[in-house]
Amino acid sequence: MQKKQIGIISGKGGVGKTSLTASLASLANNDPEISPIIMDCDVDAPNLALILPAENEKSIRTKDTYTTLKATFLEEKCIHCRNCIEENYCEFNALEWDQNNKIPKIKYLACEGCGACQVLCLEHAFEINPVKSGEIISYKTKKGPNLVYGKTQLGSTTSGKLVSESKEFAKNLEGFEENDLIIIDGPPGIGCPVIATVSGLDYVITICEPTPSGLHDVIRAIDVVQQFKIPFGIVINKSDLKSSFQEEFNTFIDETGYEVLGRIPFDLSIAQAMSHAEPVVDYAPESKASQAIQEIYIKLKDQIWNHN
Amino acid sequence: MPEKAKIITVTGGKGGTGKTLVAVNLATMFKNAGKRVLLIDGDVENPNTYLLMNGELENKAPVYFFKPSIIETKCSKCGLCSKNCATHALLHVDGQYPIPFLTVCSGCKLCYKICPEEAIKEDYKTIGWTYETKKNNMDLWIGELKPSEARSAAVVEALLDNLKELLEKEPQKYDIIVLDTAPGAHCDVELLLESADLIVPVTEPTKFGKLDLLRIIELIELLGKPYKAIINRSSLLGFKEKFLEELERKDIEILGDIPLDDEIVQSYCQGDPLMDENSNFNKEGEGYKSFITIFENLNKWIREKKTASMEGA
Amino acid sequence: MVIVAVPSGGNGGLTSILNPRFGRCESFTFVTVEDGEIKQVKTLPNAASDAMGGAGIQAAQTLGNNNATVAIVGNLGPNAAQALGSLNIKLYQAPNQQITVKDVVQEYIDGNLQELSGANVGSHFGMGGGFGRGRGGAGGGGGGRGRGRNL
Ligand code: SF4
Numbered sequence: 001m002q003k004k005q006i007g008i009i010s011g012k013g014g015v016g017k018t019s020l021t022a023s024l025a026s027l028a029n030n031d032p033e034i035s036p037i038i039m040d041c042d043v044d045a046p047n048l049a050l051i052l053p054a055e056n057e058k059s060i061r062t063k064d065t066y067t068t069l070k071a072t073f074l075e076e077k078c079i080h081c082r083n084c085i086e087e088n089y090c091e092f093n094a095l096e097w098d099q100n101n102k103i104p105k106i107k108y109l110a111c112e113g114c115g116a117c118q119v120l121c122l123e124h125a126f127e128i129n130p131v132k133s134g135e136i137i138s139y140k141t142k143k144g145p146n147l148v149y150g151k152t153q154l155g156s157t158t159s160g161k162l163v164s165e166s167k168e169f170a171k172n173l174e175g176f177e178e179n180d181l182i183i184i185d186g187p188p189g190i191g192c193p194v195i196a197t198v199s200g201l202d203y204v205i206t207i208c209e210p211t212p213s214g215l216h217d218v219i220r221a222i223d224v225v226q227q228f229k230i231p232f233g234i235v236i237n238k239s240d241l242k243s244s245f246q247e248e249f250n251t252f253i254d255e256t257g258y259e260v261l262g263r264i265p266f267d268l269s270i271a272q273a274m275s276h277a278e279p280v281v282d283y284a285p286e287s288k289a290s291q292a293i294q295e296i297y298i299k300l301k302d303q304i305w306n307h308n
Numbered sequence: 309m310p311e312k313a314k315i316i317t318v319t320g321g322k323g324g325t326g327k328t329l330v331a332v333n334l335a336t337m338f339k340n341a342g343k344r345v346l347l348i349d350g351d352v353e354n355p356n357t358y359l360l361m362n363g364e365l366e367n368k369a370p371v372y373f374f375k376p377s378i379i380e381t382k383c384s385k386c387g388l389c390s391k392n393c394a395t396h397a398l399l400h401v402d403g404q405y406p407i408p409f410l411t412v413c414s415g416c417k418l419c420y421k422i423c424p425e426e427a428i429k430e431d432y433k434t435i436g437w438t439y440e441t442k443k444n445n446m447d448l449w450i451g452e453l454k455p456s457e458a459r460s461a462a463v464v465e466a467l468l469d470n471l472k473e474l475l476e477k478e479p480q481k482y483d484i485i486v487l488d489t490a491p492g493a494h495c496d497v498e499l500l501l502e503s504a505d506l507i508v509p510v511t512e513p514t515k516f517g518k519l520d521l522l523r524i525i526e527l528i529e530l531l532g533k534p535y536k537a538i539i540n541r542s543s544l545l546g547f548k549e550k551f552l553e554e555l556e557r558k559d560i561e562i563l564g565d566i567p568l569d570d571e572i573v574q575s576y577c578q579g580d581p582l583m584d585e586n587s588n589f590n591k592e593g594e595g596y597k598s599f600i601t602i603f604e605n606l607n608k609w610i611r612e613k614k615t616a617s618m619e620g621a
Numbered sequence: 622m623v624i625v626a627v628p629s630g631g632n633g634g635l636t637s638i639l640n641p642r643f644g645r646c647e648s649f650t651f652v653t654v655e656d657g658e659i660k661q662v663k664t665l666p667n668a669a670s671d672a673m674g675g676a677g678i679q680a681a682q683t684l685g686n687n688n689a690t691v692a693i694v695g696n697l698g699p700n701a702a703q704a705l706g707s708l709n710i711k712l713y714q715a716p717n718q719q720i721t722v723k724d725v726v727q728e729y730i731d732g733n734l735q736e737l738s739g740a741n742v743g744s745h746f747g748m749g750g751g752f753g754r755g756r757g758g759a760g761g762g763g764g765g766r767g768r769g770r771n772l
């Protein structure tokens with residue numbers, strides 16, 4: 001099979017993205033035609049690992065990343081001219097006086113590492129250095145396929161970069177050559193990490209709920225995907241939700257002609273499966289939700305391998 | 309002495325925990341109690357509060373962000389700006405004027421500050437908008453990030469600047485200000501947490517919820533702010549007891565919990581806050597009662613804080 | 622005469638392999654072509670190969686400063702494409718396979734490469750500047766607000 005990369009994204013979190021990813025991962029893993037590798041690119045809140053734990057603790061590999069730059073202050077060089085703060089060297093309000101009002105202090109979280117203070121202080125009392133910004137973690141899961149995920153550290157300003165690095169990291173894993181389906185759990189929102197995630201994908205699933213805010217979110221997510229001209233399909237979660245809004249939602253889908261990859265009905269077994277940290281297709285294979293996801297999986301394969 | 313408005317920030321490590329639900333209903337209950345309330349939606353990538361209240365966006369004002377603009381008549385093509393720009397946002401080839409690339413520009417203004425010819429002008433681009441509107445006798449401010457822009461914190465900052473201005477000009481205009489944050493623990497969220505008197509993280513009783521709660525608490529503790537958590541969807545499969553125990557072991561205090569409740573889902577879909585006086589939701593419903601308890605606990609907490617600070621003074 | 626720039630692996634040169642990652646290749650090989658023949662070869666390390674951000678722009682700058690008028694590229698992001706475009710450098714798409722600098726330049730000479738009009742991959746603009754806070758000029762000085770909200 002030709003290698004394909006797919007991502008699952010949603011305009012906002014909590015609409016069943018991780019649940020769907022985990023189930024698709026499990027289905028692909030049980031599919032004799034496919035050798036999948038799974039990635040969690042929701043680097044600010046990765047939790048696919050809870051559903052796909054390691055087969056063996058010892059096989060877990062981690063790599064620290066140093067993609068965030070921060071300023072450090074070198075007190076011995078400072079001549080207390082006071083310019084850095086009085087003349088606003090820092091546009092990000094990361095410089096302030098220490099308690100004694102004598103030397104500048106850097107607010108770690110606020111510093112963007114932009115480098116302005118380093119250039120502007122003539123005494124070279126500021127230095128810009130990369131700091132640990134996150135980790136990339138990879139292992140063979142109990143269920144079989146490899147999992148790769150990134151995890152940012154507090155104060156990191158480079159989530160998007162960590163996503164790109166995690167994707168690079170996966171490419172160099174042993175066995176990657178044989179993987180023909182890369183399934184990526186994307187971050188919520190429409191910011192940088194999302195853009196870094198969808199860049200280079202062959203297909204994107206946008207998942208949403210049929211509520212006013214759900215519609216609003218999916219439109220924003222689709223905006224991003226369309227900028228990259230990547231084919232996409234919508235999955236509607238809780239598709240049978242009793243809501244006066246259903247009609248409006250359906251009209252929108254009809255009018256735009258967007259591809260609907262599938263509809264997952266409201267089903268308590270999803271919540272139950274999540275509480276037990278299991279993909280719903282394994283926890284309750286006969287449930288309505290699982291059947292819907294199986295159909296989605298078949299349609300997805302058709303979309304990515306037969307339609308391009 | 310009249311009191312300064314209390315600022316309560318509602319947050320949650322990940323999306324979908326019910327953060328906006330809590331923010332809107334807390335604000336609504338304060339309003340029911342006769343307080344003057346301002347609700348600020350700082351989830352600028354996905355501002356949703358107005359949808360939960362059937363509101364409209366009004367009074368749109370752009371949020372501007374610095375962009376360098378080269379004044380060619382002054383520029384000597386020396387390339388100093390380009391050499392020092394850490395993000396390489398200024399393309400400079402010998403003998404030509406530098407060309408700014410705004411998608412990578414951090415807005416640090418270094419180029420503007422160091423250009424020996426003063427050939428760089430402070431220019432601005434729009435990266436989002438703020439809105440001010442009124443709904444259900446409550447003022448609502450919303451920030452929205454322009455799609456394809458990444459600087460959500462600058463939009464949040466615009467909201468907070470407006471708030472600061474308001475608090476300086478009319479410190480007594482509101483009794484309560486409720487801030488709703490984006491999911492995650494980024495600098496935009498940090499700004500909203502930093503502004504708070506009290507923080508309410510919302511979570512749910514699953515392994516995922518716990519992981520996310522701990523992540524956001526790490527940031528809250530770093531900022532040294534008081535917080536108490538709310539557990540949403542607490543009736544989920546009897547996981548609540550175990551979850552509560554775990555939180556207790558970690559010394560995390562709880563403001564209350566909200567069970568799974570059909571009426572909550574309905575209020576969500578209709579865009580009517582569950583707790584609104586004029587709504588026709590069942591006042592004996594589980595969801596409704598849980599919010600009442602949360603509100604009582606919150607008021608108690610506010611009173612305790614007040615006494616504590618008076619004793620401290 | 623045209624100077625063709627090729628993003629290359631290792632130290633570059635005619636026998637090195639074309640590196641598809643334009644902004645982050647190890648080196649650039651500049652090949653001077655005249656009357657359908659390779660006349661001169663020059664190599665330069667890519668200073669941007671591990672830049673924190675704006676690698677594509679910085680790499681384009683290297684090409685511009687070395688008078689390249691043609692670039693043969695594998696993957697090209699939007700910033701790099703725009704930067705090369707604003708320097709009037711013509712872009713050609715390299716074949717999607719391992720190929721030496723020499724062979725790909727020959728393909729170019731033979732007219733077998735397709736001209737590119739812009740980016741062919743998405744941006745990675747999470748790097749460096751993309752995500753941060755940006756207090757947009759609280760320190761704009763004077764009484765005016767730096768962010769210029771009164772404009
Ligand atoms: S850090 Fe530099 S600019 Fe700031 S007071 Fe010291 S010498 Fe002056």
Ligand code: SF4
Pocket residue numbers: 070071089090091092093094095106110111112113114115116117118126128416
């Ligand atoms: S590196 Fe930039 S953000 Fe950090 S302290 Fe210096 S000027 Fe401020």
Ligand code: SF4
Pocket residue numbers: 378382383384385386387388389390406422423424425426427428
């Ligand atoms: S530093 Fe000023 S004069 Fe020099 S190239 Fe930049 S804009 Fe032109």
Ligand code: SF4
Pocket residue numbers: 376392393394395396397398408412413414415416417418419420
């Ligand atoms: S403001 Fe800073 S990042 Fe932007 S172009 Fe100027 S020096 Fe570069």
